[in-house]
Amino acid sequence: xxxxxxxxxxxxxxxxxxxxxxxxxxxxxxxxxxxxxxxxxxxxxxxxxxxxxxxxxxxxxxxxxxxxxxxxxxxx
Numbered sequence: 001x002x003x004x005x006x007x008x009x010x011x012x013x014x015x016x017x018x019x020x021x022x023x024x025x026x027x028x029x030x031x032x033x034x035x036x037x038x039x040x041x042x043x044x045x046x047x048x049x050x051x052x053x054x055x056x057x058x059x060x061x062x063x064x065x066x067x068x069x070x071x072x073x074x075x076x
Contacts, residue, residue, distance in 0.1 A: 012032060019045065022042045025041040025044060025045060026041050
């Protein structure tokens with residue numbers, strides 16, 4: 001069963017990004033009460049390898065940043 005990505009926290013993603021193998025990711029998922037297959041774990045690892053966000057970028061994605069300085073041509 002696919003993981004409901006809306007229930008993943010930043011901390012979970014940080015730990016998942018440290019996994020080197022599908023077996024490590026499967027074990028991590030189990031500690032979080034989730035079940036994933038080896039094929040799903042391999043697919044998630046492929047996704048995670050293409051993601052390189054620093055903490056500031058993760059905060060923005062997670063909605064933790066307020067855009068108070070929106071200057072641009074639309075500001076008149």
